[in-house]
Amino acid sequence: MQHASRVVTSNQPGPHTDLARRVQRALDHPLQKPVAEHSQNAFDAARAWLDKTRAPLILDAGCGVGLSTRRLAERFPDHAVIGVDRSESRLSREHGALADNVHLARADLVDFWRLAQAAGWAPTRHYILYPNPYPKAAHLKMRWHGHPVFPTALSLGGRLEVRSNWRVYIEEFAQAVKLATGVTALVEAHPPGSEYLTPFEAKYAQSGQPLWRLVCETLPRGESV
Numbered sequence: 482m483q484h485a486s487r488v489v490t491s492n493q494p495g496p497h498t499d500l501a502r503r504v505q506r507a508l509d510h511p512l513q514k515p516v517a518e519h520s521q522n523a524f525d526a527a528r529a530w531l532d533k534t535r536a537p538l539i540l541d542a543g544c545g546v547g548l549s550t551r552r553l554a555e556r557f558p559d560h561a562v563i564g565v566d567r568s569e570s571r572l573s574r575e576h577g578a579l580a581d582n583v584h585l586a587r588a589d590l591v592d593f594w595r596l597a598q599a600a601g602w603a604p605t606r607h608y609i610l611y612p613n614p615y616p617k618a619a620h621l622k623m624r625w626h627g628h629p630v631f632p633t634a635l636s637l638g639g640r641l642e643v644r645s646n647w648r649v650y651i652e653e654f655a656q657a658v659k660l661a662t663g664v665t666a667l668v669e670a671h672p673p674g675s676e677y678l679t680p681f682e683a684k685y686a687q688s689g690q691p692l693w694r695l696v697c698e699t700l701p702r703g704e705s706v
């Protein structure tokens with residue numbers, strides 16, 4: 482098949498039994514790791530850009546090549562859309578000129594989210610699209626909802642949307658949101674039709690894989706799910 486892409490396989494039959502403990506640990510012990518210089522520089526540049534736009538913010542966390550960032554900017558022309566990814570090679574791939582309301586930042590999200598929180602950023606929309614699943618049970622702490630930075634990412638608020646081709650990832654994420662904030666997230670199948678938001682979405686959908694998403698409003702920001 483032209484677009485064949487493997488389904489996620491895992492030694493986990495369902496949500497991880499250690500999830501609640503990981504989330505509580507993240508809540509009890511905020512991350513102390515120093516911010517990397519390149520992340521600080523990328524954040525400072527993003528902040529200077531955002532201040533100039535004076536538009537409400539949308540964050541595209543783990544944006545890869547930035548296609549979704551561009552598409553979100555088209556869909557929400559009155560917003561400033563910032564895509565963040567740690568991969569220089571992905572971000573530097575040619576995908577056309579950037580519109581005035583798009584900014585791409587090469588930074589580690591573990592740093593960028595903390596800097597955004599410290600700066601009081603409040604995105605109206607926050608996307609985490611097809612994050613690395615780390616499907617081995619032993620790698621729970623590498624998934625965003627098992628990571629110590631998880632409460633920081635949620636604390637930014639707004640409408641949060643997470644998409645994955647691994648249902649367990651979405652179910653776990655929803656459980657973690659509930660544990661950390663009390664908010665119940667909507668979990669649903671999300672066949673994208675032909676309107677792919679990201680290259681990974683296109684690859685998985687064209688391989689016939691079912692896709693899943695979670696949507697929640699982590700803090701009331703005036704926009705409904």
Ligand SMILES: C[S@@+](CC[C@H](N)C(=O)[O-])C[C@H]1O[C@@H](n2cnc3c(N)ncnc32)[C@H](O)[C@@H]1O
Pocket residue numbers: 542543544545546549565566567568571588589590591610611612613679680681682
């Ligand atoms: C599976 S790809 C998905 C990319 C894109 N969202 C898509 O759907 O096409 C996951 C992306 O997350 C990025 N990523 C993973 N961990 C990251 C981190 N700590 N900070 C920033 N980006 C990260 C990777 O570089 C990669 O581009």
